[in-house]
Amino acid sequence: MAAQIIDGKAFAARIRARVTEEAEKLAHRHGLIPGLAVVLVGEDPASQVYVRSKGKQTAEVGMRSFEHKLATETPESELLALIDRLNADDAVHGILVQLPLPDHMDAAQVINRIDPAKDVDGFHVSNVGLLGTGQTAMIPCTPLGCLMMLRDHLGNLSGMEAVIVGRSNIVGKPMAQLFLGDSCTVTIAHSRTRDLPAVCRRADILVAAVGRPEMITGEFIKPGATVIDVGINRIERDGKMRLVGDVDFQSAAEVAGAITPVPGGVGPMTIACLLANTLVAACRARGLPEPKGLSA
Numbered sequence: 001m002a003a004q005i006i007d008g009k010a011f012a013a014r015i016r017a018r019v020t021e022e023a024e025k026l027a028h029r030h031g032l033i034p035g036l037a038v039v040l041v042g043e044d045p046a047s048q049v050y051v052r053s054k055g056k057q058t059a060e061v062g063m064r065s066f067e068h069k070l071a072t073e074t075p076e077s078e079l080l081a082l083i084d085r086l087n088a089d090d091a092v093h094g095i096l097v098q099l100p101l102p103d104h105m106d107a108a109q110v111i112n113r114i115d116p117a118k119d120v121d122g123f124h125v126s127n128v129g130l131l132g133t134g135q136t137a138m139i140p141c142t143p144l145g146c147l148m149m150l151r152d153h154l155g156n157l158s159g160m161e162a163v164i165v166g167r168s169n170i171v172g173k174p175m176a177q178l179f180l181g182d183s184c185t186v187t188i189a190h191s192r193t194r195d196l197p198a199v200c201r202r203a204d205i206l207v208a209a210v211g212r213p214e215m216i217t218g219e220f221i222k223p224g225a226t227v228i229d230v231g232i233n234r235i236e237r238d239g240k241m242r243l244v245g246d247v248d249f250q251s252a253a254e255v256a257g258a259i260t261p262v263p264g265g266v267g268p269m270t271i272a273c274l275l276a277n278t279l280v281a282a283c284r285a286r287g288l289p290e291p292k293g294l295s296a
């Protein structure tokens with residue numbers, strides 16, 4: 001394999017160490033302890049794992065963790081009332097409602113009930129608009145983590161051609177806005193793109209966020225390109241369940257200049273950037289300078 005491996009696990013550890021250092025400074029100098037509230041509705045096993053991990057890592061970096069678990073049948077009005085209380089709580093600087101929500105809840109209405117200044121997921125329509133117009137916003141964690149790794153590996157991204165496969169509100173669209181902010185030439189491709197391999201082969205930076213296991217093979221990749229694999233898919237192989245990305249790692253690594261693995265690539269960066277966003281939100285709430293390098 002010719003490609004250099006971009007180690008998201010190691011990078012995330014450095015981000016968490018930096019958040020720990022900055023959180024200690026806030027506590028010592030200003031008596032400010034950033035607080036993250038995570039709300040889980042229902043019994044989805046994957047969501048429960050994510051919430052436990054978020055709570056554990058929040059405490060490890062010296063921030064307050066507030067967990068709220070609601071039953072699946074909880075009325076939407078009760079969830080909205082909880083968000084209202086968290087919005088008004090000065091000890092809470094970040095609010096995350098774990099998705100997906102039960103079918104009887106309107107996810108858009110729930111997300112847009114969160115105070116945009118505490119929307120550390122960056123999904124509120126106000127933050128989407130601010131990001132899209134180049135203003136200060138809370139940035140979605142996964143695209144932010146991708147951007148951090150790319151800047152670290154490539155340096156200045158200006159003038160590079162970036163292709164994103166996937167147009168979701170969570171990854172594809174905000175990733176495009178971040179690339180534009182770094183003066184890349186941006187293409188968003190998707191399931192209806194004609195001759196998708198040819199479009200992808202134009203990319204200096206290829207971000208795969210389409211949700212299809214190992215869809216992007218080596219023939220999609222320009223020699224020497226940097227490949228960021230956002231996908232996390234569970235498949236059965238050789239009688240065992242395995243985690244794979246949206247990129248066929250083996251064939252892609254033979255062509256790419258650098259690539260993120262799955263697991264151990266983008267995934268660890270998402271929670272690290274959630275912690276960074278919470279720290280940034282706490283600084284903004286107090287009118288304090290934001291730590292450099294923890295946001296876009």
